[in-house]
Amino acid sequence: MTTNSSNHFTTWDLNPKVVGTILENNQKLCVKRIKQYFGPFESRTMKKDAYFKKYEKEQIGFTGSFFEKYSEKSDRHCFDGNDVSAAISLSITGSGFWVTSLLNEQIDLSYFNKHDYNFCISDAEVDFFNNSQIKEIYKQLDRINGISQVTASKLLASKRPNLFPIFDNDVSSLFLHSDGISWKDNYLDWCKSWQQVMKDEKVDALLAQISKETMNVCQPLRALDVIFWLECFDRKKIKNGYPRELLKLTL
Numbered sequence: 001m002t003t004n005s006s007n008h009f010t011t012w013d014l015n016p017k018v019v020g021t022i023l024e025n026n027q028k029l030c031v032k033r034i035k036q037y038f039g040p041f042e043s044r045t046m047k048k049d050a051y052f053k054k055y056e057k058e059q060i061g062f063t064g065s066f067f068e069k070y071s072e073k074s075d076r077h078c079f080d081g082n083d084v085s086a087a088i089s090l091s092i093t094g095s096g097f098w099v100t101s102l103l104n105e106q107i108d109l110s111y112f113n114k115h116d117y118n119f120c121i122s123d124a125e126v127d128f129f130n131n132s133q134i135k136e137i138y139k140q141l142d143r144i145n146g147i148s149q150v151t152a153s154k155l156l157a158s159k160r161p162n163l164f165p166i167f168d169n170d171v172s173s174l175f176l177h178s179d180g181i182s183w184k185d186n187y188l189d190w191c192k193s194w195q196q197v198m199k200d201e202k203v204d205a206l207l208a209q210i211s212k213e214t215m216n217v218c219q220p221l222r223a224l225d226v227i228f229w230l231e232c233f234d235r236k237k238i239k240n241g242y243p244r245e246l247l248k249l250t251l
Contacts, residue, residue: 009235009246010249011173011174011175011176012174012175012176012249013175013176014175014176014177014193014194014197015193015196015197016196016197016199016200016202016203017200017251018249018251019197019200019203019224020197020200020202020203020206021249021250021251022247022248022249023203023206023207023210023227024202024206025247025248025249025250026247026248027206027209027210029245029247030210030223030227031210031213031214033226033227033230034210034214034217034218034223034226034227035214036230037062037064037065037226037230038065038214038217038218038226039061039065040060040061041060041061041062041063041065041066042060042061063089063090063091064089064090064091064226064229065089066085066086066089067086067089067090067158067161067222068086068161068217068218068222070082070083070085070086070089070158071083071086071157071158071159071161072117074086074158074159076113076117076159077109077110077113078106078107078109079102079103079107079109079155079159080103082158083155083158083159084099084102084155086154086155086157086158087151087154087155087158090154090166090168092150092151092154095146097145097146098144098145098146098147098151101144101145101146101147102141102144102147102155105140105144107137107140107141108133108137109137109159111131111133111134111137112134112159112160112163115160115163117160117161118162118219119160119162119163120162120163120198120219120220120221121162121163121164121165121191121194121195121198121221122195122198122199122204124163124195128195129188129191129192129195130188130192134188135188137156138152138156138187138188141155141156149167149184149185149187150167150168150169152167152187153165153166153167153168153187153190154166154167157222161218161219161221161222162219162220162221162222163221164191165190165191165194165221165224165225166222166225167183167187167190168225168229168232170229170232170233171225171228171229171231171232172184172190173232174228174231174232175193177189194221194224197224198220198221204220207220207223207224208220210223211223227247231246231247234246
């Protein structure tokens with residue numbers, strides 16, 4: 001665990017002990033964040049700049065709360081428009097070029113189609129993310145012009161939201177990579193690290209309790225993404241002078 005001296009925000013090691021302790025120390029805040037994220041949403045009837053100017057202090061709803069609504073409707077065996085919409089709801093740009101190329105590629109997803117929609121990353125075989133077929137699926141996505149590591153992860157998460165962790169530049173910046181630099185271009189390593197986290201009994205029990213208190217509004221792995229994404233969101237709010245409660249870690 002390190003602290004950035006320029007803003008005093010903490011960066012954490014990505015391992016089961018750290019994540020488990022964060023969940024344990026901040027359970028009420030984690031529940032609050034998930035309820036906030038999946039709370040009421042106001043349809044956006046004004047331009048983006050005007051909306052954020054009007055609701056600079058507290059916006060009404062998050063577009064990412066619709067990720068599950070699109071994901072659940074998608075074809076389980078191939079990428080389709082619902083996966084694209086799910087990914088776009090998580091703040092990426094959906095240009096016609098990569099959207100069309102994605103459908104044109106007809107990427108073979110049979111390797112993980114044997115697992116149902118709710119299949120958990122903790123139940124995947126140890127070498128799942130080292131498998132050549134998974135590497136090929138990710139490679140096919142990543143080589144499409146316009147699909148970045150971030151977009152690829154969100155498309156995969158739409159297909160199996162409890163199996164593929166979302167990669168986000170903000171969230172990844174909260175955690176240290178083994179090389180001490182960043183997680184850039186290391187999505188499958190990111191997956192393997194979260195697989196270890198999700199296999200932890202303490203993490204599993206805490207996530208089960210959080211899911212119960214939030215009416216199982218999302219998959220446990222997705223809950224972690226929401227909790228840590230809102231940590232980044234709230235850190236930015238603090239920088240802009242708004243009071244926010246942040247996650248605390250005491251090992």
